[in-house]
Amino acid sequence: xxxxxxxxxxxxxxxxxxxxxxxxxxxxxxxxxxxxxxxxxxxxxxxxxxxxxxxxxxxxxxxxxxxxxxxxxxxxxxxxxxxxxxxxxxxxxxxxxxxxxxxxxxxxxxxxxxxxxxxxxxxxxxxxxxxxxxxxxxxxxxxxxxxxxxxxxxxxx
Ligand code: PNS
Numbered sequence: 001x002x003x004x005x006x007x008x009x010x011x012x013x014x015x016x017x018x019x020x021x022x023x024x025x026x027x028x029x030x031x032x033x034x035x036x037x038x039x040x041x042x043x044x045x046x047x048x049x050x051x052x053x054x055x056x057x058x059x060x061x062x063x064x065x066x067x068x069x070x071x072x073x074x075x076x077x078x079x080x081x082x083x084x085x086x087x088x089x090x091x092x093x094x095x096x097x098x099x100x101x102x103x104x105x106x107x108x109x110x111x112x113x114x115x116x117x118x119x120x121x122x123x124x125x126x127x128x129x130x131x132x133x134x135x136x137x138x139x140x141x142x143x144x145x146x147x148x149x150x151x152x153x154x155x156x157x
Contacts, residue, residue, distance in 0.1 A: 003029065004030070004085070011043055012144065014130055014132075016147070021033055025064055034069045034076055035054060035068040036069050051066065053151055057148060077122060078109065082113050084111065084112055090118045134154045
């Protein structure tokens with residue numbers, strides 16, 4: 001049985017993330033998705049809110065569980081017995097940073113990170129752009145799961 005950990009900010013989760021989660025669920029037996037703190041980003045939604053949006057947006061996937069965690073990704077991976085960390089790659093620009101994190105996490109704990117390339121229909125999606133569009137009344141309904149669109153509307157009016 002192979003269990004993978006998919007960590008991210010998910011502030012909020014969008015359809016590009018859902019695509020990576022669905023792909024991971026088709027490749028591995030168990031996927032644990034964790035809403036975590038990225039210290040280089042100011043979080044907008046609280047971790048509990050992000051966890052809730054992830055839960056409702058992945059409820060169609062039996063092998064997926066959702067957590068929130070404030071700490072090191074390698075510690076969570078060890079706590080849950082993950083075999084691999086999984087990350088999505090949208091573009092070459094993601095690679096350098098993701099590669100460095102993967103090496104750091106491997107050096108610290110021995111765990112490997114597997115990269116899943118994003119499909120072209122999702123590769124432009126980013127939570128920060130979705131928040132901007134939602135804040136200024138843009139239509140993001142095709143870019144996020146319906147419960148997330150509703151939550152964004154509640155947040156920004
Ligand atoms: O969706 P993001 O913002 O690209 O996700 C980044 C995240 C949350 C996975 C990364 O910042 C992270 O792993 N945070 C937890 C703290 C940690 O382990 N930092 C060391 C990374 S080498």
